[in-house]
Amino acid sequence: MNLPRIELRQLTRKLPSGGRELTILDRVDLTFQAGEFAAVLGPSGSGKSTLLALMAGLDRPTSGEVIIDGTPIQAMSEDGLALLRRHKIGFVFQSFQLLGNLTARENVLLPIELLGQPDPVGRANELLAAVGLDDRGHHYPSQLSGGEQQRVALARAFAARPPILLADEPTGNLDGATGRKVLELLTELRRREGTTLVLVTHDPAVAALAGRRIHLLDGRVERDELPVPAVPAGSAVTGALV
């Protein structure tokens, strides 16, 4: 049996808020297989972003486990988590999160160089070409439009060929047409690289592209719509089914 790419067990995150404890995520159990494309849906405050942060080791759970490729990560040091992200996880954010003092090409270069992979410039140029920005590599983020910035972010996210890609409202700050173009690129790159993609959105149209749709409400999995083609055998999808 193949190990699941990501496994969440009883994942809980509470935040102190004005003297009280606010439960953001409440005992969530989820499993993602290699190559799966899942969308996480839910109204704001339902815990979508927190779920993503916990999966990437950006945040630490109050209780429960995050297991990536069979390794629990919640006890890892900051250094260990950083190395995990370096090797396994790519990101796309709603607000792009490009490094403002780096050119587009340098932003894409950074994860490749961190891994010390050969021919980083070639790979960066290839990715910039794939997102249609091969002539804008020397521009700084402030000189690019929102859509262009998000395409640079996409190129950067795929640069190190991470097995996992986490996207947080990647089209949230873009107009419809631009958003669609970015989504096309995202799904195309994912398909080409065989990446596991977990995408957070509140837009059903975006979620419709995914094979699996997980609905969050008040920190709990309200509904987990499995892909129409059957789940690979033996992958026990736990979670609160309707």
Add this chain to the structure above:
Amino acid sequence: MSPGFFLRTLLRESRGSRGRLTFFIACLAVGVSAVVAVAGLSASLDQGIRREARQLLAADLAIRGSQPIPPAVNGALAHVSGLQRTNLRETVTVATVSSRDGRPGPSQLVELKVVDGVYPFYGKLVLKPARPLHELLNARTTVVGSELLARLGRKVGDDILIGGQPFRVAGTVVSEPDRVSISFTLGPRAFLSGEGFARTSLEGQGSRVSYRALFKLPEGSTAAELNAAASAVKDILPVNENYRVETYRQAQPALRENLSRIERFLGLVALLSLFVGGIGVAQSVRAWLTGRLDSIAILKCLGMRPREIFPLYLGQTLLLGLAGSLVGIVAGAAVQLFLPRLFPDLIPAELINPWQPVALLRGLALGVGVALLFSLPPLSAVLRVPPARVLRRDAEPLPRHRWVASATILILGLGIWGMAALQSHSPRLGAEFTGGVALVTALLAGTALLVIWLVRRLPRDFASLWLRQGLAALARPGAAGTSAIVALGLGVLVVLGMSLVQQRLAAQLSAEMPSNAPSAFLVDIQPDQWPGVEKVLHDAGATGVESVPVVMARLSAIDGVKVEQLVERRERDRRWGLTREQRLTYMKELPKDNKIVEGKLWSDPDPSPAHAEVSLEKEFAEGIGARLGSTLSFDIQGVPLDLKVTSLRTVNWQTFGINFFLVVEPGVLESAPQQRLAVARLPKGGEQRAQDALAAGYPNVTMLRIREILEKVLKVLQRISLGIRFLGGFTVVAGIAILAGAISAGSSRRGREVALLKTLGMTRRGVAATFTAEYALIGLVAGGIGTAGATALAYGVITRGFQIPWQLDPLSLAVALGGTVVLAVVAGLAASYRALQRRPIEVLRTE
């Protein structure tokens, strides 16, 4: 991470922050320039002394002593063929002129130099007329400093009296090779020949004469030959008599030691301004990092480890530290070129050579060191930036590592101590300096926080709009004020504190001497002259005339251990107490300013000479290693005498009364060869009259005027104080740079404020007025704290250090306070100029 990738990332990360870090560089450069100026100047002077070493010694080899140079020296040097020797004797005496109308003529203390032989061997003795000294001097002539002629109202060719004998003035001295201009002198120079000096009989009457033999080795002698000659001489000189053998290759060890002492002291003052700059560095880094939090979060998100990001930012501060230090080095070199113009009588321009690699390296090392050290505390925040910030702006910081805070403080403390130790050449002084700076900074910061806390609680309703805005700005949480206040306050403290001390000293000296203190010391009075001298003093209006006998003696053993043996066990600088010429007096009762602390005065009932008693000053006793019950053996001009220590006492030296380390019981020394020493309090006009009369009637008696000596001491103090205040000025500049930096760091917030105020209908002038109120308040608080600190410091130094009464000087305090306010307002408005110029729409649009 490969080094190449690290460097690339470092350079990329530095983009866009370069402009914001101007203040980082400015703060650092100010301090570095002070450090470089001090180190470079001192190195220049040191080089000058080494270069001119032969001229300054006027010989290859010199022997000095308070006793005649023993004839055995000739034997020790007999093997050096072609050796030339000149003997010098020096003493202080009085020169006067014979009176025509029976009244004494004017008189003047002179530094007499008696020359037997060619002088100088090296360097130039410039005389007018331009002839060699030995051609002008004979048994009946003298050559003197021209200021002496002016004082006595005589000219070249006239006769003057020295030691009661007439000498014709054959010429004047323009410059002497071995008289350093900054050294302390008691009067103008007068040269006599050996035969001339013999006519005066000054030497036979117990005057303090110092002896010097100058030697010139044959041309082409090697350093080894010189050293061999020096050690041959040292071998035969008795260790228990204070002879000093010096070669020109040692290049004036005493003078250079003095310079080095001043350098170490001023170096610490310069370091202080660098540390104040360090506060600015920390503040700049903190402001800079605040703008980089997102970037750091993204880097962490992309998989960069905290331990990789931290060096990235530390590397940036290193680059900035290098840049700031280089700017400071250039400025420090420029300061050195500029200094001789500022203090022409103090620093000869021809000596200055700003290219002092060691000084420049020191500036670089200290500058970079301060940049790295002071940026450590703010940089440690890098470790706590939460990567979750990429998703949530308000993500809480990562938990603090327990060891990070303690390690940061430890490294900072050790680093500061290391730098202070380097600057002061002494780990202990470095530690004291570090402790002192930490304490003062903590006090200043505590006071600043207290004031801000109070301002926050102050009702503001009563105040005008401008003042209200200013108070609100000062009280704003996290306002930039605190570190600027501390830095500026520290600068004011140093500059004002120093000038308060100096002013108080000057004021004290120009006022009348305290009524119970003597104003003149008279030395070398022969016992039979005393009644006459006493009459002269009374005729000049003297009060409080006291006189005691003085017997000169040498210590030969303590408790049977010979001084020669004791000396060998001592460090060089602690031998003086043993080998000096001891002055003994005898009296039945001690003067009022003496207090017995151990034993009992004259407590041995046995009156026989075998049980003669002596009372020792406590510190002197500790210095020579004598205790209650010790037996001190003396040699009084060939006659041995044993004295038993039966009491120890403390002396209040500040009264200027006559006091002795060694007081012998009466009935022991009465028949020994002796002189008298006297003190008297003379009215202002009476001092010169008494000196003139003494010079006419008792030419061997020397009168030292305390006021004159103190004024000379004050002059030396003033020069040092000038140096400190000059360097303290750098601290003020650093403080101003910090204030400007703090304001500039908050300029986007300030821009928004301006926009809002303008939108609400406030004119540009109105906005400037609110800013002025804010900066004036910062200046007021900083000036107030600094002024209070300076007053406390000066009070301590004046009452404890100098033991003179304290007097508040409200004018200086007001000037310092007002000056700080003006500086803060000017610097603050200059730093907010851009914010003031912005139009509301530009700012609001970007919101």
